[in-house]
Amino acid sequence: MMDPTLDYISRYLLEEEIEELNINAHKDEAALQDIEKPFYEILGQKYPPTPNEQLVCSSQLESDLSSSSSSSLKSESSNNDTLVGSLPVMEFHKGIEEGMKFLPTINNLATDCKEKIISADPSEVKYENSAWYKLAEKDDFGMMSRPRIRKYSIGRDLDILEGRNSKISMVDSEEPVRDDVYDEVLLDHGDHWLKGEIWSLREALQLEASSGVRKEIQGDHELYTLLIHCSEAVAIYDQQRARELLNKIRIKSSPDGNGIQRLACVLADALEARLAGVGSEYFRRLIAKRVKFPYTYFLKGYHMFIRAVPLIRVYLCFSNRNILNVTRNARKVHVIDLGTKLGFQWPSLIQAISKREGGPPKLRITCIDLPEPGFHPAKRIENVGQRLREYARSFNVPFEYKGIASQWESIHIEELTINDDEVVIVSSLSGLSRVKDETFSMDSPRDRVLQLIRQIKPQIFIQAEPNRSYSSFFPTRFRQVLSTYAACYDLVDSTIPRKDKERKLLENVYFVPAIINSVACEGSDLKEKPETLKQWQRRNLRACFEQLPVNPDIVKECKNLVRDGYDNRYFVQEDDNWLLQGWKGRVLSGVTAWKPKLDEGC
Incomplete structure (x- = not known):
């Protein structure tokens, strides 16, 4: 398969050759006049025209050739004023068209990650790059939400963009330094208080199971296989195969499903970002958004974690007891x-x-x-x-x-x-x-x-x-990430109801950024080793x-x-x-x- 960049360079050089041929073909003034004369006769004008008429006729001809209407032409006298008034605009657009010949398109140059709007109708906005489209439609918590029309320019300096976002949206100074919510979560209130919260969570889990919400869907093993095969296709940059597998993964996964179905949603986003070459940008924007989140966002995720999983409480018990002893x-x-x-x-x-x-x-x-x-x-x-x-x-x-x-x-x-x-x-x-x-x-x-x-x-x-x-070799590292976080998501799925709103907060705080970074990024952009x-x-x-x-x-x-x-x-x-x-x-x-x-x- 030809490298997309080489393909672009080849077409670019070919366009230059075509331009040279066209220029050489029209050097002969007599031949040029022979070509122009029939068009003036069709328009009912004299040849050769005056300079003003030449500009008018050229613009009229361009308009007529691009139109599919078969209606007859209007008289020359009724159109001259309008056309002459539009001459600066026409020349401007003509200059843009000439300049656009030298710009690459996303379809032919994979290293250009800017999205391309296909339709002028806002209700039909589409993006060439599906991974970047999904990035555009994610909410501030990194979760999939309803599509929103938003333009991103990856070519901009991301550090400046992050700085502006942080400067505009920084609300830390408006948050309370301490209140009852912080005290409830961060202080030790004795085992009895937390036991009640843990048991209420387990009761909700049992109620959800009895209602049939937690009925397991067949095909989890197939989802594992699809994810592994997709990572192998992404590793060798087999775009067609990878996108086919991504479509199958998205059909079988669900952000509100069981553990592996939720994990598959995150991994699919990470694989697609890596395939599109925007993995590092995706992760950096995700982290830039997190800077703007209020502390209560992380506090709720932390609170849910200690209610569902004893991991942090064991850490704190070990740490505090050793510090007090020393x-x-x-x-x-x-x-x-x-x-x-x-x-x-x-x-x-x-x-x-x-x-x-x-x-x-x-x-x-x-x-x-x-x-x-x-x-x-x-x-x-x-x-x-x-x-x-x-x-x-x-x-x-x-x-x-x-x-x-x-x-x-x-x-x-x-x-x-x-x-x-x-x-x-x-x-x-x-x-x-x-x-x-x-x-x-x-x-x-x-x-x-x-x-x-x-x-x-x-x-x-x-x-x-x-x-x-984690291995430095991507296919092996993907399997390691899949194995590690499959256990983590299974643990959370076994202890928290699937419909609980704070469950997504926990997953976004403790799991999603690390998964995105480990799968979508490479080299020095990997934050965890x-x-x-x-x-x-x-x-x-x-x-x-x-x-x-x-x-x-x-x-x-x-x-x-x-x-x-x-x-x-x-x-x-x-x-x-x-x-x-x-x-x-x-x-x-x-x-x-x-x-x-x-x-x-x-």
């Missing part, structure tokens, strides 16, 4: 959070530390996360600080906060202001997977971050990571960290937490100094604690 007698505590996201994990620590016998210590939290796109790269991390200050004030905890929006590997220890009289804790909950590894640079940024943590010399380094690994827990263990040991044993009391507390209302197919267990979490026998993630070795050999 800082039992400390007067100053410094927590360095790598990948803070929205800081939802820290209000419960502030609440717990305020109850310490002898009074709370002075707490200092340094939150480090990647800059947000737009004109306010540190806006969210600053807002996290405002919220945490308010919680510390309400619980009478002496508090200091610092937010750093930066790539982790570029941070120097001097920026963290480590004091000798502090007990320092480093925490990274599912964040280090977003740091590039040696496949992107010989001087691995991931190893540089671990060396930074060693320089900090924390009393404890708490690390939580997903248990998965996860490793298995065994791989992380080997990497950290090479970096001169010592893995600490898991406290049996913490294991017991986490297991009791999972038993209280959650699905019994979800498990928590300790293995090789990792506290593992999984679903139906598959380990999904793990959390552990490390301490840097201070030996001279390291």
Whole structure:
């Protein structure tokens, strides 16, 4: 198959040859007059004409030849005034037509991703590029919605576009720093309160099952097969085969169906964006939109997650209990959070530390996360600080906060202001997977971050990571993504009713961006390069960290937490100094604690 760009170049050169032939063919003035004369006779005008008549006749001829009407021509005298008045407009359009000859079309040049409007009627607007059309018709949450007429120009500077969107729509300053909704979700109200919410969710699930809504549809295995075959067609850029399979996938998938049907919708969008060559743009626009979302959007997704799945609650229990044990007698505590996201994990620590016998210590939290796109790269991390200050004030905890929006590997220890009289804790909950590894640079940024943590010399380094690994080879990586998120969507489908509105919030917050990035993007645009827990263990040991044993009391507390209302197919267990979490026998993630070795050999 000829490369679309080469095909365009060939046609472009051919057009130049045709133009040269036409010019050469009309160099002979006599031959040109012989061609022109019959047309003037048809129009009932004298030949040769005056200069004004020549312009008028040329425009009249062009209009007549393009018209399908068989009506007779109007008299010359009645038309001259109108035509002469339209001469500047005609010349303008004629110039546009000449210029358009040198522009490529989307059909023939796949690297040009701008959409092309086919119909002038707004009710019939269509786009040549179906992947970009689907991007245009998605709502602000990344979900499919009714089609909306919206023009995108991919040729524009996306950073400027993101900045403008963020500047116009930034509403963080208008949101409450703290209110009853935040307190209800982020603070510890005892097991009894959350048990009631968990059981109400399970009752709704049982009611939906009894009503027949959850009746399984045959063909899930076929959907798996279609997705894998489609990824193979996309990998070799077999457009016809890929689009045929995408159509079949969309017929069998549903954004409101079971787990695999919902996952198939997201994967189909990602595959189509990759096939059209707009995967990176698609992902960047998705992230740019997320910057504008209010905190309550993420809070609702977080709330649904802790009601349906014990994953985050186990993380927080492990983290908070270890921090409280290490800082039992400390007067100053410094927590360095790598990948803070929205800081939802820290209000419960502030609440717990305020109850310490002898009074709370002075707490200092340094939150480090990647800059947000737009004109306010540190806006969210600053807002996290405002919220945490308010919680510390309400619980009478002496508090200091610092937010750093930066790539982790570029941070120097001097920026963290480590004091000798502090007990320092480093925490990274599912964040280090977003740091590039040696496949992107010989001087691995991931190893540089671990060396930074060693320089900090924390009393404890708490690390939580997903248990998965992605290949650099796209077909293999697609299978890995499919396998990983099939389990995640199945877990959610087994614990949340399909008609629940907040279920989509959960999926959009925790699943969709990662899936789109892993499937639609490539190379340096890949934001996640996860490793298995065994791989992380080997990497950290090479970096001169010592893995600490898991406290049996913490294991017991986490297991009791999972038993209280959650699905019994979800498990928590300790293995090789990792506290593992999984679903139906598959380990999904793990959390552990490390301490840097201070030996001279390291």
